[in-house]
Amino acid sequence: MNRFLSYTYKELLLLTRDMHGLLLLFVMPTIFILLMTFALQNQYSASSDMQLGYFLLNLDGEADSQRFEQDLLSTNNLNRLEHGTDLDHLRQRTARDESSFLLIIHPDFSANINDGKKAVSLELAPGTAPVVTQLVSAQLQQFINRIFLEKLLIKELDMTAEQAASIEAGDFLEISSLFGEARQQPSSVQQNVPAWLLFAMFFIAIPLSTTLIHERQQGTAARLNTMNFPKSLMLASKVTPYFLINLLQVGCMLLIGVYLVPWLGGDKLELIGSTAGLLTISAAAAFAAVAYGLLIAQVARTVDQATIFSGVCNIIMAAVGGVMVPRFIMPPTMQELSAYSPMAWGLDGFFDILLRNGGVIEVLPEAFKLMVFAGVLLLITLFLSARKQA
Amino acid sequence: MIKINQLQYRYSGSRSPALNDVTLAVKRGSLFGLLGPNGAGKTTLMSIISGQRQCPRASVFIDGSDIAASGNSWKACMSLVPQEYAFYERLSIAENLAFFAAALGLPRSQRRSAIAGAAQMTGLSDRMDNRAAQLSGGLKRRLNLAIGLLNRPSLLLLDEPTVGIDPHSRRFILDTIRELNRQGTTVVYTSHYMEEVETLCEEIAIIDHGRVLCQGSMESLLASDDSNILSLELDGELSQAQFTELKLAGPFDPACRHIQIDVSHFGSLEKALSVLGALQLDIKRMHYGAQNLEELFMNLTHHSLRD
Numbered sequence: 001m002n003r004f005l006s007y008t009y010k011e012l013l014l015l016t017r018d019m020h021g022l023l024l025l026f027v028m029p030t031i032f033i034l035l036m037t038f039a040l041q042n043q044y045s046a047s048s049d050m051q052l053g054y055f056l057l058n059l060d061g062e063a064d065s066q067r068f069e070q071d072l073l074s075t076n077n078l079n080r081l082e083h084g085t086d087l088d089h090l091r092q093r094t095a096r097d098e099s100s101f102l103l104i105i106h107p108d109f110s111a112n113i114n115d116g117k118k119a120v121s122l123e124l125a126p127g128t129a130p131v132v133t134q135l136v137s138a139q140l141q142q143f144i145n146r147i148f149l150e151k152l153l154i155k156e157l158d159m160t161a162e163q164a165a166s167i168e169a170g171d172f173l174e175i176s177s178l179f180g181e182a183r184q185q186p187s188s189v190q191q192n193v194p195a196w197l198l199f200a201m202f203f204i205a206i207p208l209s210t211t212l213i214h215e216r217q218q219g220t221a222a223r224l225n226t227m228n229f230p231k232s233l234m235l236a237s238k239v240t241p242y243f244l245i246n247l248l249q250v251g252c253m254l255l256i257g258v259y260l261v262p263w264l265g266g267d268k269l270e271l272i273g274s275t276a277g278l279l280t281i282s283a284a285a286a287f288a289a290v291a292y293g294l295l296i297a298q299v300a301r302t303v304d305q306a307t308i309f310s311g312v313c314n315i316i317m318a319a320v321g322g323v324m325v326p327r328f329i330m331p332p333t334m335q336e337l338s339a340y341s342p343m344a345w346g347l348d349g350f351f352d353i354l355l356r357n358g359g360v361i362e363v364l365p366e367a368f369k370l371m372v373f374a375g376v377l378l379l380i381t382l383f384l385s386a387r388k389q390a
Numbered sequence: 391m392i393k394i395n396q397l398q399y400r401y402s403g404s405r406s407p408a409l410n411d412v413t414l415a416v417k418r419g420s421l422f423g424l425l426g427p428n429g430a431g432k433t434t435l436m437s438i439i440s441g442q443r444q445c446p447r448a449s450v451f452i453d454g455s456d457i458a459a460s461g462n463s464w465k466a467c468m469s470l471v472p473q474e475y476a477f478y479e480r481l482s483i484a485e486n487l488a489f490f491a492a493a494l495g496l497p498r499s500q501r502r503s504a505i506a507g508a509a510q511m512t513g514l515s516d517r518m519d520n521r522a523a524q525l526s527g528g529l530k531r532r533l534n535l536a537i538g539l540l541n542r543p544s545l546l547l548l549d550e551p552t553v554g555i556d557p558h559s560r561r562f563i564l565d566t567i568r569e570l571n572r573q574g575t576t577v578v579y580t581s582h583y584m585e586e587v588e589t590l591c592e593e594i595a596i597i598d599h600g601r602v603l604c605q606g607s608m609e610s611l612l613a614s615d616d617s618n619i620l621s622l623e624l625d626g627e628l629s630q631a632q633f634t635e636l637k638l639a640g641p642f643d644p645a646c647r648h649i650q651i652d653v654s655h656f657g658s659l660e661k662a663l664s665v666l667g668a669l670q671l672d673i674k675r676m677h678y679g680a681q682n683l684e685e686l687f688m689n690l691t692h693h694s695l696r697d
Contacts, residue, residue, distance in 0.1 A: 006492030010478065010485075017480040219476035223537070226440045226470045227494050228462045 003229065007237030014211060015245065021207035025249060029200030030256055033192055037257075037266050040188040052100040052132065053081040055090045060109040064147055068105065068120075071143040078136070097127040101136065113148050120144065131329075187267030193257035194350030195323045198343055200253070201246050201289045202314050208242050208293035209306035217302075239290050246286030250278075273353030277360045281349035284367035284374075288342050291374035291381070298381045298388075317343045345369045391545060391576045392416040392439060393451040399434060399443070399600075408434045410600040416578055416593070421571045423591030424580040425683060431600040432580040433473060436549045439578070440470040452545065469543035473550040475530050476537070479523035483514050483533055486522055490537045508539040512566060528559025535563060539570070546570060548579045552586065564590055584683040596687055603690045612680050617689035618653040619679065620662055626672035635669060650688075653678075 015021055056072070058065055072078055081099050084090045094102040104121040106112055112119040120140060124133055150164040215221040224234060257269025293310070300306035318324050320334070321343030327335055338344045349366035352358035392414070399409040409431050416422045426432050437443045438450060439457075447458045455464055477486045487508060491501040509515045512532040517525075522533060531551060538546060548567065552560045564586065571577050581587050587594055588608060595605040604611055627644045637655045656662040659678065666673070680686035 002492055002498065003495060006489055010481070010489045013485065014478060014480050217474075219472040219474035220478065222437070222442050223470065223472060223476040223490075224493055225442055226465060226468070227490070227541075228465050229493050 004233060004237050004240075007234065008241045011211065011238065011241040012245075015207055015241070018207055018210075021210075024203050024206060025200060025245065026252060028203070029196045029249070029253055030260075032196040032199070033189075033253060033256055034261065034264065034266075036192045036196065037189045037261055038264075040192065041266060051079045052077055052136065053079045053098075055094060055099045055102045056080055056083045056105070057085065057087055057090055057102065058083070058105040059107045060105050062110060064113070065105045065109040068109070068143055068147065071146070072103070072140075075139065078139070091123065094123060094125050097125045100125050100128045100132065103140075110147075110151070113144065114151060189257050189261045189267050189269045190354055191326070191351075193253055193269050194354055195347055197250060197253040198285060198321075198346045198350065199314065199318045199323045200249055201285055201346075202292060202317065202343065203310070204242050204246055204249075204286075204289045205293035205296050205310040205314070206307055208238070208290065209297035209300060209310060210303050212238065212294070212297035213300060213303050213306055235294075239294070242290045242293065243283075243286045246289055247282055250282045250286075269354075271354070272357045274359035277358055277363045278350075278353045280360050280367050281346065281353065281363040281370075284363075284370035285346040285349070287374040288346070288370040288377075291377040292342075295377045295381045295384075298384045317341050320344070322347055342370060342373050345373075391418040391420075391453060392578070394435075394439075395449055395451075397435075397438070397445060397449040399438060399445065406600070408600050409438075412597075412600070412602050414595055414602060414605060416576065418576055419571070419574055420593050421567070421577045421591050422579065423587035423594040424578060424597060425582070425584065425587045425594055425687070426580075426597035427582055430597045432597060433549055434600075435597070436470065436547050436578070436580060440468065440547055441465055442470075466541065467543055468545040468547065469538040469541055470547045471535050471538035471549065471551055473553060475522075475534055477522055477533055480521065482519050482521050483509070483525075483536075484518040486533060487518075487536060487540065491540050494541050496541065504540045504542070507542070508536040511539055511570070512536040513562060526556075526559075528555040528562070531555050531559060531563060532566075535566065543575060545576045546578070548577060550580055550582070552581070552583065560586075584687070588683050594683070596683075596690060598687075598691050604686075608683070611686055612682075617680065618659075619685070619689050620651040620653050620659070621677050621681070621685065622649050622651065622666075622671070622673055623647060623675040624649065624672060625674040628671070632669050632671065635665065 056069065058069060069083075073080060082090070087104070090102050093099065102123040102125075104123065106119055106121065109119050111117075122133075122137060122140065150161070150167075153159045153164040153167070154161060212221075215224075221234075225231075254269065254271065258271065262268040296306050296310045296313075300309055320338050321327075321341030322330070322338055323343055327338050327344065327347075330338065345366045349363040349370070352362040352366065356362065393416075394412055394414040397409055397412040398407055400407040412431075412435065424432050424435065434443070438445045439452070441457060441462065441464075445458050448456055450457050452464050452468070457464055478489070481489065484505070487505045488501065491504050496504055506515070509518060512535050514529070514532055514536055517529065520529075522530065525533065535548075535551060538548075546567075551567075552563055555563075567577055567579065567590065579587070579591060591608075593605070593607055594611060596603045596611075604614070606614070624647050628642075628646060628649065629644070630642055633642045636649070636651055638649055638651065651662060651666075653659050653662045656665060680689050
């Protein structure tokens with residue numbers, strides 16, 4: 001027991017004196033959490049204050065097209081930047097991303113609507129995201145449909161224009177989120193803390209493999225071997241402190257979400273879900289990360305190799321696993337591929353707790369996958385180690 | 391204390407053996423020098439004796455026990471000081487010693503005295519809080535040695551313990567090793583520094599290309615040299631004609647002051663001396679056979695220890 005505690009204590013001392021390791025494990029995820037939380041705040045916010053700027057060219061100028069203009073002006077998310085007259089000039093500026101899109105109201109706007117012809121053109125700036133295009137086109141279509149409907153009512157039911165305009169469609173849709181007791185949309189901090197926390201947990205591979213490679217290169221591992229220090233004990237003593245550091249990362253990053261992000265003006269991380277479930281998925285992810293570090297230490301010959309290899313692998317796992325790009329916006333093929341990333345398993349587990357209010361039962365499938373992953377990596381490490389010694 | 395019988399060792403994937411038919415004996419209480427150039431097999435031999443590498447049964451015995459068959463119990467009385475700085479640079483001297491004392495499994499009650507003893511022996515007592523990374527090369531070597539002394543070993547294996555340090559630190563380490571040996575520790579000392587081995591060791595083995603070329607005391611090794619080499623130190627220049635007449639090997643260099651004549655080319659020492667007399671060379675010093683380890687090594691291997 002004394003040997004185990006001494007080795008564990010030594011590892012903790014070494015890590016606390018490794019400035020690069022500490023930056024990697026604690027400062028890097030903190031920065032990512034803060035940056036991404038604030039950067040994506042609008043993407044996840046229910047009351048989004050995102051504004052899309054646009055240029056307008058009205059080639060019609062009649063009452064219906066002016067009404068259409070007014071409808072656009074009354075929309076909160078759309079910001080008319082200029083009502084121009086020179087089509088080429090507006091097109092060039094839109095092509096330079098000075099606005100999100102250019103809206104051209106065709107001549108004979110009303111007649112075109114009556115005849116089922118194109119009445120409005122939407123020309124998109126190169127930097128406008130497809131998802132934004134879909135939202136804007138839906139909104140425009142809604143305004144045009146309204147005009148079409150009013151014309152239909154006047155024509156078919158002999159209503160006056162005032163009567164037709166006074167008919168208001170009811171608000172038939174009630175929207176609520178199944179997140180938390182307040183049933184409000186989860187904020188970006190709720191999505192970003194687990195993602196970047198998991199990313200940082202797998203970065204434990206770098207300090208872990210570095211100390212192992214140093215021990216091998218500097219002869220300390222061989223020296224311990226001559227001191228009758230059992231290899232199994234060495235492995236256990238190596239795994240334990242890094243496992244604890246992974247759990248400490250979980251604690252720190254959650255506290256950052258709960259206290260630091262709101263202090264800086266962001267939303268607060270809501271710690272919903274069961275604590276036991278959170279501990280279960282955290283422990284499984286920590287085992288996976290530590291086993292991954294041990295394998296890298298076994299495969300790499302130098303510290304440089306280990307650093308590059310684990311860094312690149314982490315970024316690939318994070319990109320595929322939905323840390324950098326949310327999985328729900330990936331195409332189906334990528335989503336299938338991400339099902340093989342341990343970071344995706346871990347992320348799903350954390351989301352089970354922090355987004356879906358889950359418990360131990362809900363995270364067991366992901367925890368199991370992570371434990372199997374850790375076990376397989378550990379077996380490969382032991383096999384390679386035995387082969388190297390033979 | 392150590393007996394090695396016809397030890398063979400080959401690294402996996404290597405064609406030639408790292409150790410070839412090595413037979414050695416190290417007496418209890420002796421200060422034994424293992425001399426050889428880099429890559430001769432010294433470190434491999436040390437790693438086998440210290441149990442890092444497995445050896446065939448009945449090839450290495452320590453205190454009569456076959457180390458391949460007797461578990462790890464024999465390691466308790468042995469300590470290896472490797473060539474590398476085998477400690478943690480980010481820990482202080484005290485933290486390193488405390489960690490390795492615990493790693494050795496020393497009871498808590500014994501650790502404090504073991505650490506104090508090792509630190510005192512190596513002159514590190516007043517630097518215990520210094521981080522290892524900040525120590526000079528000499529102090530790092532001392533810390534490396536101090537860790538090896540924590541279990542008060544009866545057999546101390548020192549693998550090139552003075553590589554890359556200043557003369558003062560080297561003298562300190564050599565004095566410490568002498569003192570340890572005086573206190574009864576059996577020391578096996580590997581080096582490619584001949585002067586160190588000459589001054590330090592009572593018993594010497596020369597190893598090259600995995601083979602032990604000879605073993606014995608300094609005097610007996612030099613006396614047994616039958617290499618037929620006549621060494622001359624000249625006071626003047628050597629002419630091309632004299633170079634050819636003496637059948638010297640290598641390129642001709644008129645400025646060369648030290649030459650070695652292979653007596654076997656002349657049939658006998660008497661004939662070689664008569665040729666020398668006829669050439670009327672200006673000879674400052676002359677001797678027959680090896681006078682020191684470097685010459686002995688060259689006579690045995692036909693290359694320099696520093697090649």
